[in-house]
Amino acid sequence: MSTLATAPRSTSRWTRGWSGRRRWPLVSSLGGAIAAALVLLPLIFLVVEAQQSGWGEVERLLLRHTVAVLLWNTVRLTLACTALCALLGVGAAWCVERTDLPARRAWAVALVLPLGVPDFVVGYGWVSLEPSLHGYLAAVMIMTLSLYPLVYLPVAAALANVDGSLEEAARSLGLGPWRTFWRVTLRQISPAVLGGCLLVTLGLLAEYGAFEIVQYETFTVAIFTEFKLGFDTVAACALSLVLVALSVAALGGEFALASRGRSWRPGPGARRVAARVGLGRRRVGAMLALGAIVGLALGVPLGSLAYWMARGSSTTLPSASILSALTHTVAYSAAAAAIATALAVPVSTLAIRHRNRFTLLIERLAYLPMALPGLVIALGLVAFSVRYALALYQSAFELIVAYAILFLPLAVVGVRSALAQAPPRLEEVGRSLGRRPAAVWCRVTLPLIAPGIAAAFALVFISSTTELTATLLLRPTGVNTLATQFWAYTSDFSYGAAAPYAALMVAISAVPAYLLTRRMATVARIGAPQ
Amino acid sequence: MNRLSVADLRKGYAGRPVLEGLSLEVPAGSLTAVLGLSGCGKTTLLRVIAGFERAQAGSVSLAGRTLDDGRTYVPPERRGIGYVPQEGALFPHLSVEANVGFGLSRRERRGDAVAGLLEMVGIAPLAGRLPHELSGGEQQRVALARALACRPQALLLDEPFSSLDASLRARVREEVHELLREQGVTAVLVTHDQEEALSLADTVAVLRDGHIVQQGTPFELYEQPADERLARFLGAVNVIDASFQDGTARTSLGALRVRGEHGAGSGLVMVRPEQLDVRPRTGHADAAAGASPSLEGRVEQCRYYGHDALLHIRAERPDITELLLARVHGEQALPVGTPVSVAARGPVIALARS
Numbered sequence: 001m002s003t004l005a006t007a008p009r010s011t012s013r014w015t016r017g018w019s020g021r022r023r024w025p026l027v028s029s030l031g032g033a034i035a036a037a038l039v040l041l042p043l044i045f046l047v048v049e050a051q052q053s054g055w056g057e058v059e060r061l062l063l064r065h066t067v068a069v070l071l072w073n074t075v076r077l078t079l080a081c082t083a084l085c086a087l088l089g090v091g092a093a094w095c096v097e098r099t100d101l102p103a104r105r106a107w108a109v110a111l112v113l114p115l116g117v118p119d120f121v122v123g124y125g126w127v128s129l130e131p132s133l134h135g136y137l138a139a140v141m142i143m144t145l146s147l148y149p150l151v152y153l154p155v156a157a158a159l160a161n162v163d164g165s166l167e168e169a170a171r172s173l174g175l176g177p178w179r180t181f182w183r184v185t186l187r188q189i190s191p192a193v194l195g196g197c198l199l200v201t202l203g204l205l206a207e208y209g210a211f212e213i214v215q216y217e218t219f220t221v222a223i224f225t226e227f228k229l230g231f232d233t234v235a236a237c238a239l240s241l242v243l244v245a246l247s248v249a250a251l252g253g254e255f256a257l258a259s260r261g262r263s264w265r266p267g268p269g270a271r272r273v274a275a276r277v278g279l280g281r282r283r284v285g286a287m288l289a290l291g292a293i294v295g296l297a298l299g300v301p302l303g304s305l306a307y308w309m310a311r312g313s314s315t316t317l318p319s320a321s322i323l324s325a326l327t328h329t330v331a332y333s334a335a336a337a338a339i340a341t342a343l344a345v346p347v348s349t350l351a352i353r354h355r356n357r358f359t360l361l362i363e364r365l366a367y368l369p370m371a372l373p374g375l376v377i378a379l380g381l382v383a384f385s386v387r388y389a390l391a392l393y394q395s396a397f398e399l400i401v402a403y404a405i406l407f408l409p410l411a412v413v414g415v416r417s418a419l420a421q422a423p424p425r426l427e428e429v430g431r432s433l434g435r436r437p438a439a440v441w442c443r444v445t446l447p448l449i450a451p452g453i454a455a456a457f458a459l460v461f462i463s464s465t466t467e468l469t470a471t472l473l474l475r476p477t478g479v480n481t482l483a484t485q486f487w488a489y490t491s492d493f494s495y496g497a498a499a500p501y502a503a504l505m506v507a508i509s510a511v512p513a514y515l516l517t518r519r520m521a522t523v524a525r526i527g528a529p530q
Numbered sequence: 531m532n533r534l535s536v537a538d539l540r541k542g543y544a545g546r547p548v549l550e551g552l553s554l555e556v557p558a559g560s561l562t563a564v565l566g567l568s569g570c571g572k573t574t575l576l577r578v579i580a581g582f583e584r585a586q587a588g589s590v591s592l593a594g595r596t597l598d599d600g601r602t603y604v605p606p607e608r609r610g611i612g613y614v615p616q617e618g619a620l621f622p623h624l625s626v627e628a629n630v631g632f633g634l635s636r637r638e639r640r641g642d643a644v645a646g647l648l649e650m651v652g653i654a655p656l657a658g659r660l661p662h663e664l665s666g667g668e669q670q671r672v673a674l675a676r677a678l679a680c681r682p683q684a685l686l687l688d689e690p691f692s693s694l695d696a697s698l699r700a701r702v703r704e705e706v707h708e709l710l711r712e713q714g715v716t717a718v719l720v721t722h723d724q725e726e727a728l729s730l731a732d733t734v735a736v737l738r739d740g741h742i743v744q745q746g747t748p749f750e751l752y753e754q755p756a757d758e759r760l761a762r763f764l765g766a767v768n769v770i771d772a773s774f775q776d777g778t779a780r781t782s783l784g785a786l787r788v789r790g791e792h793g794a795g796s797g798l799v800m801v802r803p804e805q806l807d808v809r810p811r812t813g814h815a816d817a818a819a820g821a822s823p824s825l826e827g828r829v830e831q832c833r834y835y836g837h838d839a840l841l842h843i844r845a846e847r848p849d850i851t852e853l854l855l856a857r858v859h860g861e862q863a864l865p866v867g868t869p870v871s872v873a874a875r876g877p878v879i880a881l882a883r884s
Contacts, residue, residue, distance in 0.1 A: 425615055425619045426619055428615075429613055429615060429676075431607045432607070432609070432613040433632050433633030433677070433680050434607045435632070436607055437605075437607075443632070
C-alpha cells in the first residue's frame with residue numbers, strides 16, 4: 001500500500017509534551033480506600049459501642065450463664081449442620097459427577113436450586129405445615145437442607161476437574177475403588193469440601209430468621225432480641241464481639257486445614273477425564289436418596305408456599321403493599337449492587353494490576369464481610385449513626401450502604417476473576433497504539449470484564465433482595481421490603497398473607513441459582529479459555 | 531532519522547538483575563535482531579523500549595528524543611513505538627478491522643486506511659472476523675497491521691514467529707521481512723532462533739548475561755564471533771587448540787592460515803564444519819595423501835539431512851577427545867565406522883577463550 005509508505009510520518013502526535021513520571025493509580029487507590037474504610041467502619045464502631053461503659057462492663061456481660069448456653073447452642077448446631085452438609089454435599093456431588101446416574105443434568109440443577117430459597121422461607125415452609133417443629137433437631141434439619149448446596153457446588157466443580165490419571169494410578173497400585181476414593185479422590189477435592197464447609201459455618205453463624213421461626217436461640221438470635229426488644233445496644237454489641245470471634249475462628253480453622261494438604265496437578269499435560277462408576281442396581285437407591293434430598297429441601301418449602309398461596313387467595317391481597325415492597329426491594333438492591341460493583345472494580349484492579357502489601361491488605365479487607373454476619377454489620381452502622389450521624393440512622397442510604405458492605409465480597413469475586421483473565425498485555429498493546437490509560441480502560445479492559453461486572457451486579461442484587469436481618473435493623477421507618485413484610489406476616493402467623501412475598505423472593509433468586517449451575521456446566525465443558 | 535539508541539540500560543526484578551548495562555544501537559530503517567537464549571532478558575529489553583517498564587538506570591532514545599533516562603519518562607502512548615507481542619495479543623472482543631483501527635482516530639478509521647493495511651498484509655477478506663476465528667499466521671499479520679497503522683517510528687517484534695508451525699513460519703517470516711523493508715521502519719526483533727536472526731536481520735545483537743556481547747552483520751557474527759561460547763551458540767563448530775606464529779596456527783589439522791586477532795603462543799581456533807574436507811581412506815591412497823596436512827579418524831555418527839549431512843568423526847589420536855564435526859554434501863554421507871582422512875580448508879578464526 002503506497003499511501004502508507006509515502007505518507008509523511010507525523011511525529012507531532014507522539015511528541016506532545018509529557019514530562020511524565022509513574023502515576024499512582026489514583027482512581028483505583030481512592031476506590032480501594034473507600035472500600036476498606038466502609039468495611040472497617042461498622043467493626044470499629046461495634047467495638048467503640050461495646051466498651052461504652054468500660055471493658056469491665058463488657059466482661060460482666062459476657063461472663064454470664066446465658067452466654068455459655070448461647071455458645072453451647074451455637075457450637076453444637078454449627079458442628080452438626082456442617083458435618084451433615086459435608087456428607088450430603090459430597091455424596092450428592094459424587095453421584096452426579098462421577099457415576100452413570102440417569103438424568104444427571106436435571107439432578108445437577110435440582111440439587112442447587114434450594115440455594116434460591118431463603119433459609120427463613122424454608123423454615124416458614126416447614127413450620128407453617130407442622131407447627132410442632134421447633135428446637136435443636138428442627139434447626140439442624142432446616143439449616144442442613146438450606147445450606148448443603150454450598151458444599152455441593154464447589155465439590156461438584158472439583159470432582160468434574162479431578163485428574164482421572166491419578167485414580168487410575170492408584171488402582172494400578174492395587175487400591176480398590178473405596179480406598180482410591182478415600183486416599184486419592186478425597187484428597188484432591190478436600191480444598192473444595194473445606195471451602196464449602198466454611199461457607200456453611202459462616203452462614204449458620206449469621207442466620208437469624210430460620211432460628212427465630214423454630215425458636216432455637218443462637219448468638220445471632222440473642223443479639224437481635226437484645227437490640228430490638230431490650231433496646232440495649234451495648235449488650236448487643238458485646239455479644240456481637242463473640243460472634244465475630246467465632247467467625248474468625250472458623251476462618252482460621254479452614255485456613256489451617258486447607259494449607260496442610262495442597263492439591264497439585266502433575267505436569268502441564270492434558271488432563272484425563274475421570275471415568276464414571278457404574279451404579280448397577282444401586283442406581284435406584286441413589287435416585288431415591290437424591291430424590292429425598294431435593295424433595296425435603298425444595299419440594300416441601302415450595303409445596304407449602306403453593307398451599308398457602310392457594311389458601312391466601314381467598315382473602316383479598318393488599319396488592320398495593322406488595323407492589324410498594326417490591327419497588328423498595330428492587331430499588332435498594334439495585335443501588336447496593338451498583339455501589340458494591342463500583343467498589344469491586346478498583347479493589348480488583350489494585351489486587352491484580354498493582355500487587356503489593358498495601359493493595360493485598362485492601363483486598364483482604366474487602367473479603368472480610370464474608371465472615372461478618374449481616375446483623376453485626378448492621379449493628380456497627382447503627383452504633384455509628386446513632387452517636388455520630390443521626391441523620392443517617394434508618395435512612396435508605398444507610399441500608400443501601402449496609403447491603404453494599406455485606407455483599408462486597410461477592411462483587412469482588414466476580415470482578416476479580418474476570419480481570420484476572422484479561423491479559424495485561426492487551427492493555428499494554430493498547431497504549432503502544434497511542435491511547436491513554438483511561439481510553440485503554442474503556443475500550444479494552446471494560447469490554448473484557450463486562451461479563452464479570454454483570455455477574456457481580458446480579459449476585460449482589462439477588463443477595464440483597466432476600467436479606468432479612470440487616471433490613472429489620474436499618475430500614476427506614478414505615479418502609480417494608482419483601483423480606484420484612486414477609487417476616488411481619490409470618491410473625492403474626494398470617495402464613496397465607498406472607499406467601500406471595502416469599503414466592504416473589506424465590507422467583508427473583510431462583511434465576512441466579514439456575515444460572516450458577518449453567519455456568520458451572522459450561523466451565524466444565526470448555527475448560528479454561530485459550 | 532529514526533535511530534533507536536539504548537545506552538547502559540539496567541533493569542531487574544525483586545533484586546535480581548536482568549539487564550546489566552546493556553547498550554544497543556539500531557540504525558534508522560534497519561531490522562536488528564536481538565538474539566539470546568530464553569530467559570536472558572530479551573522481552574524485558576523490549577518492554578523497557580516500549581515504555582511498559584521503566585529503566586532503573588541508563589537511557590532509551592528514538593530519533594534523538596529521550597524516552598527514558600531516569601528523569602524523563604515518556605509513557606508508551608507517546609513514544610510512537612509499535613509493539614507486536616508473542617502470539618499477537620489481539621483484542622478478543624474486536625473484529626480484525628476494529629483491531630487494526632484501534633490506534634486510529636475516528637476520521638482515519640472511516641477512510642480506507644484500514645482496508646489498505648489489511649490489503650497490505652494480505653488478509654483483506656478477513657476484515658469482519660473475530661480473532662478466535664483466525665489461524666496463528668493470520669493473527670500475526672493482524673497484529674503487524676495494527677502496529678503499523680499508527681505509523682510508528684520504530685517497531686518491536688517479540689518472537690513473532692515462534693508460535694507458528696515450521697512450514698508457516700518460513701513464509702510469514704519472509705513476508706514480514708519484505709513488508710518491513712518496504713515500509714523502511716526501524717525494527718527490533720527478538721528471537722532465540724539463530725537461523726531466524728542470521729537470515730532475516732540486517733544486524734544481529736547477541737544478548738547474554740544482561741548485556742550485548744557482540745553486534746554486527748550476520749556475516750561478521752558468523753565469521754568472526756567474539757568468543758568461543760558465541761561461536762558455539764551461532765552454529766555447529768569445531769574449536770581446537772592451536773599455537774600461533776607469523777599468521778599461521780599449528781594445529782592437529784596441520785598449519786592453517788589464521789584470521790582475527792591473536793597473540794603469540796597458544797590459543798584456540800574455530801573451524802566451521804563446512805570447512806572440513808572428508809575423504810574415505812583406502813590402504814594405498816592413504817600414503818599418497820601426504821601432500822595436504824590431514825588427520826585420520828573414523829566416522830562415529832552420521833546425521834543425514836537430505837541436502838547435506840553432518841559427520842561426527844572420532845580422531846585417531848589420543849590428544850583429541852572432542853568429536854570433529856564435518857558438513858558434507860548429501861551424497862557424500864558415509865556409513866558409521868568408515869575410516870576417513872580430514873583436512874581443513876580456508877583460513878580459520880582465532881577465538882578468545884571464554
